[in-house]
Amino acid sequence: MRQLELRHIRAFVCVTNHLHFSRAADELEIAAPSLTKLIQEAERLLGVRLFHRTKRSVVLSAAGSAYLAEALAALEHLARGEERAGLAERGELGRIEVGYVASAVYAGVLQRAVGAFRRLHPGVDISIREVPMDTIAAMLRDGLLDAAYVRPPMPLEDGIEATTVHRDRFVLALPEDSALAAAPELKPSQLRDQYFVLPEQEAGTFEVARRGRFSPRLGLRPGTLAAVLACVSLGGNVAVVPHALAGCIALPGVVYREIAGKPIASEIALAYRKFERAPAVRAFLAFAKNG
Structure with missing residues (x-):
C-alpha cells in the first residue's frame, strides 16, 4: 500500500x-x-x-x-x-568506553583528557573504569574498551597501538622506620637485600636491580598501586613506584625517596585500536594524544 x-x-x-x-x-x-x-x-x-x-x-x-x-x-x-x-x-555524539590504570588518575592524565573532552563534546557519553593492565589489550580487541591508559612497556596485540601521553620517573616507597629512609636518595646497590613488592608495571623494579647489579628478591604482587603501598606500610618491603604517587598519596608508615643516578622513566600511554572507525572515539583519541 x-x-x-x-x-x-x-x-x-x-x-x-x-x-x-x-x-x-x-x-x-x-x-x-x-x-x-x-x-x-x-x-x-x-x-x-x-x-x-x-x-x-x-x-x-x-x-x-x-x-x-x-x-x-x-x-x-x-x-x-x-x-x-x-x-x-563529526564525533560530537556517541559513547566511549575508557579504561585506565590507577597511576593515570594519580598523575592527573585521565582527569585532564576526559574532563576537557566532555566540556568540548557534551553530546558524547564517556564511561571510565579501572581495569587490570594485563586485560586491556584483549578488551580493546574485543570492543569492551575504546581506549585505555596504560603503563608501558606492555605487550600489544596486532591492531592495537599505544602513544605516550605523560612522562614521569620512578621513585622508591619505603617503610618510614626503615634505616634506608634516613637518606634523601638511594643508590640502586643499596637495595640489594630488600624485598620488593611488585606493582602491575614491573619494569621499574627490574631496572633498579639491573643498575644495582643484583637479582631482586620478589615479594607480593598485590595488583593496584594502592595495594602495593599498603604492603609497604606494613613493613619489611619496598616498592618502585611512579613519582606521581608521592604528590598525592600520603599513607601512614610510607615515605618516598629518590633513586640516585639517571632518572628511570615512568610513562603513561594511551592504547587504542589502530583502525578505529567510530567518529566519537577518533575525536577523543586525537584530543587525548595532543592534550
Missing part, C-alpha cells in the same frame, strides 16, 4: 505557509501543476481534504488544520535527526 512521502508533507506545509499555490510552487522550485498534483496525492492517501480551494482563495480545512501540527512535528523530528547524524559523523 502506497504511503505519504516526505515530499508530500513538505509541499503541504509550504502551501499552508503561503495559502497560495503559485507562491508555494516558487519556493519549492517546482511547477504549480506539479504542486497541485502533490497535494491531490496527499489528500487521496490520507482520505481527507486538506484545503478548501477556489479561484480566489486557499484555506485550510478542519482536517488540514489537525494534520498541520503533526506534519510540522514530523519535519522538526527529521531535522533533529539530520542534525544528530551530522554530530555523530
